[in-house]
Amino acid sequence: MKWLAGIVPACLASALCAQDISLPEGARLIHDATDRAIRARLPADRAAAGEVPTRIVEGDARHRVWRLEPAHSVASLIASLAPQLREAGYTAFLTCETWDCGGYNFRLAMPDVDPPTMIVDLGRFGYIGAEDPGTGTVLGLILSTTRDASYVQLTTVTPAGIAVPVAAGPAETPPDALLAPTPDPSGFSAAFLREGGIVLEDLRFEVGSATLSAGPFASLSALAGFLRDNPDRRVVLVGHSDAQGSTAGNMALSKRRAEAVRARLLSEYDLPGDRVQADGVGYLAPRASNDTETGREANRRVEAVLVQP
Incomplete structure (x- = not known):
C-alpha cells in the first residue's frame, strides 16, 4: 500500500x-x-x-x-x-x-x-x-x-465550526477528459458507450415468470433516452437466468423476460421496434457463483447490449 x-x-x-x-x-x-x-x-x-x-x-x-x-x-x-x-x-x-x-x-x-x-x-x-x-x-x-x-x-x-482542509488546488486532469462526450446527468449514456453493454439492475420479475412488475423503472427511462439521443444505434436485450433447472427451460425463460422488457420499452416510450431486439442465453453467462442465493439473484438479469449502426 x-x-x-x-x-x-x-x-x-x-x-x-x-x-x-x-x-x-x-x-x-x-x-x-x-x-x-x-x-x-x-x-x-x-x-x-x-x-x-x-x-x-x-x-x-x-x-x-x-x-x-x-x-x-x-x-x-x-x-x-x-x-x-x-x-x-x-x-x-x-x-x-x-x-x-x-x-x-x-x-x-x-x-x-x-x-x-x-x-x-x-x-x-x-x-x-x-x-x-x-x-x-x-x-x-x-x-x-x-x-x-x-x-x-x-x-x-x-458540520459548521469544525475546520475542513481546503482543496490544495486543481488536481490532475484525466487524460481522456477532453475527448470524452458530454455525459448525461445519470451517466448512463457514458457507461453504455464505454462498456458496450449495461445491466438493467432495477427490473423485477415474478419468481419463475416472465411477467415484468409494474415499475416504473429508471433504467428503461435512461435506455429510452439514450435511443432517442442516438437515432443511429440499436440494442439487443439479453435475458439471463440462474443455473437452476434445465438448459432449455432457462433459455426459454430468459428470452421471454427479454421480450417482456422489449415490449414495455416500445409501448411506454414509443420507440420503433426495429431498433430493439430480444434474446436469451439462459445460465451460460453468469456474473456470480450459482452456489448462493445472492449469486443466483445477481445472475437473473436483463442486459442491454449495444449493436453497431
Whole structure:
C-alpha cells in the first residue's frame, strides 16, 4: 500500500483525517474540490421497493476522486478502506456492493462527481457511508471499477465550526477528459458507450415468470433516452437466468423476460421496434457463483447490449 502525497499514518489518530486514505500503488488524485455550507443528500440504506432511503447532512464538503491503474475489484477496495475508516474513528452505517445496494436506483442516489472524472460502472460499484460520532462528520465513499481502471470518490461533510482542509488546488486532469462526450446527468449514456453493454439492475420479475412488475423503472427511462439521443444505434436485450433447472427451460425463460422488457420499452416510450431486439442465453453467462442465493439473484438479469449502426 502507498500513502498519498502529504499523508502520514499518524494522521489516522484524528477522525477528521479520514479525508486522507491509503490507496494502492498507482492511484492518482484527479479531483479535489471544497463546497462551503451546503446541504448534501447521502444514501442512508439499501434501496427497497425502488426507493433509496437518504439522509440530509449540512456543513462544508470536500470531494476527492482518485483513478487507480491497473483496476482493482470493488470487494478488495472495500476490504482495504473499511478498516481505515474504523481506525480513524468512523462508524459505518452502510456498506454494500452493486445489487446488494439496490443496483441502478441506488446508483442514481449517490452524489458522485460528473464523468469523465468519476466513472461509476452500473454493474461494478460499491458504497460505504460512515459517521464520526464525536464530530458529526459524515462521509460517503463511492468505489467503482471498469475494464481499465478503478475510481474512488471520497465526499466528507463536516458540520459548521469544525475546520475542513481546503482543496490544495486543481488536481490532475484525466487524460481522456477532453475527448470524452458530454455525459448525461445519470451517466448512463457514458457507461453504455464505454462498456458496450449495461445491466438493467432495477427490473423485477415474478419468481419463475416472465411477467415484468409494474415499475416504473429508471433504467428503461435512461435506455429510452439514450435511443432517442442516438437515432443511429440499436440494442439487443439479453435475458439471463440462474443455473437452476434445465438448459432449455432457462433459455426459454430468459428470452421471454427479454421480450417482456422489449415490449414495455416500445409501448411506454414509443420507440420503433426495429431498433430493439430480444434474446436469451439462459445460465451460460453468469456474473456470480450459482452456489448462493445472492449469486443466483445477481445472475437473473436483463442486459442491454449495444449493436453497431
